[in-house]
Amino acid sequence: MVKISRRRFIEIGFISTVGFSFFGCSPFYEFVQEEEQRMPEKPSVEGTGNDVILSTDLYYPRYCTRRQAISGDFDDFFDLLCMFGLHCKNEITLRMVVLDRTEEQEHRPGKVLVERLNQITGAGVPSGVSHTALLEGLYNSPGPATVVMVGSLTDLWQAYLQDPELCRSKIKEVWVFAGDAQENPERGHRDGRDYHPQGLEYNVAMDPYAFAGIMASELPIVWIPCYDGGLVGSHSDGKNMVHGSYHLSQYGELLSEASQQVGELFVEAKSSELSDGSLYDWNTLQKNKRSLFGVGIFRAIHRxxxxxxxxxxxxxxxxxxxxxxxxxGSKQVKLFERSDMPGFYERMTQLSAETIGFFGAVQSNPIESPVNRLP
Incomplete structure (x- = not known):
């Protein structure tokens, strides 16, 4: 397997994009031609009735040179993988990836990872920043779309304020992955201390007014609180949440059905938190765990x-x-609730791994056992 540096990883995405724009071709033109001959037909871009718009605070690289620290949660990468997996399986049509927090995207563009997944899958999913990208996604959806929010609700709130009629007519449901199911969580939160004595969950703390505005609006809400009782301080805290989506999964298990290309992209993306430009060793990395909140839950949008x-x-x-x-209260929502408390972590990991494995539908060379072959 060929290893490339993270710097080269960024250059590949940049050169490919610029090459097509200015010269009508890219350094990978001949390679892509060969691959397209062997790849199955791309997922349909026609309306399926299952149109989805994803809004995410996904950044690349994860290491922020301005702050000299790692910034942003890596769970958003797995959210993106699962959305692309569902798109490739034709269970949804991913109309737009809205990249949250425009000012941060200027320095650490999550678009790099979206474009890399487009290269791997041939899906051609567009991405953009701010509420204008969200409005564009709604305009371009043939019918009502499900809007999935896994970051702040700023862009959706601004889109709603700018064009409430479009939002009311073209949004089927808003799936909100944010907040705490308890008003005054026992364990509190680190984030949002300026807004509430106990603090607010991170996605809410980024813009509590936007969160309150959307949740109180007439838009149909499916609410998936990240926590139920505050931040997780022990294993039992996470296991005992009735309405919290929080769960832990091991990287190796999450990628157990992934292709080699997806596995390599994961290592590149995760390694972007290293300030020296090096790559993590997969044999060590696969044993680590990640807290997740969305991922496999997305499959319930259509199924x-x-x-x-x-x-x-x-x-x-x-x-x-x-x-x-x-x-x-009077505002009616659909609220997430665990139905298998003891088996929730394990079953969520299996569900997410299966969804990430859907990339095989458009891969030219899916790998049977990628975990053992990663760097």
Whole structure:
């Protein structure tokens, strides 16, 4: 297997994009021609009734030179993998990836990873920043789209304020992966201390007013709280959350059905948190665990009838101005709830691994056992 540096990884994506734009070809033109002859037909771009727009605070690289520190959660990378997997399986049509926090995207563009996945799959999923990209995704969707928010709700709130009629007519549901199911979580949160005595969950703390605005709006909400009772301080804290999507998965298990190309991209993306430009060793990395909140849950967007370790219940909530939620109230939402408490972690890992494995539908050379062949 060929190893490349992270710097070369960025250059490949940049050169390919610029080459097509200015010269009508790229350094990979002949390679792509050969690969396309062997690859199955690309996923349809026609309306499927399962159009999805993903909004994510995904950054590349993860190491922020301005702060001299790692910034951003790596779970967003796995969210993106799962969305592309579902797109390649034709279970959804991913119309747009909206990259949250425009100012941060200027320095650490998550678009690099979106384009790399487009190169791997041939999917051609567009991406953009700010609420204008979200509005563009809605405009271009043949019918109502499901909007999935795994970062702040800033862009959706701004889009709603700018064109509420479009949002009401073209948004099927908003899946909100943010917040805490408890108004005053026992364990509190590190983030958002300026907004609430106990702090707010990170995605809410980035823009509590946008979160409150969307949650209180007339848009149909599917709410998947990240936590139920505050940040996880012990293994039992995470296991005992009834309405929290938090779970732990080992990298090796998450990528157990992934292709070689996806596995290599994971190592490159994860290694971008290293300030010296080196790459992680896969044999060590695969044993590490990652806290996740979305990933396999996305499959329920189009396939709600499958057997999951969770379900959704209809309930009323009260949205508070400070970004917290009180259970009970006139605003009706679909609320995430675990249905298999003891097996939740294990089954979520299996579900996510299977979804990431869907990349095989458009891979030219899927690998049977990629975990043992990664760097």
């Amino acid at each position: 709600p009838q499958l057997d999951y370790p969770f379900h959704f219940i209809d309930t009323g909530i009260t949205v508070n101005d400070n970004g917290t939620i009180t259970m009970g």
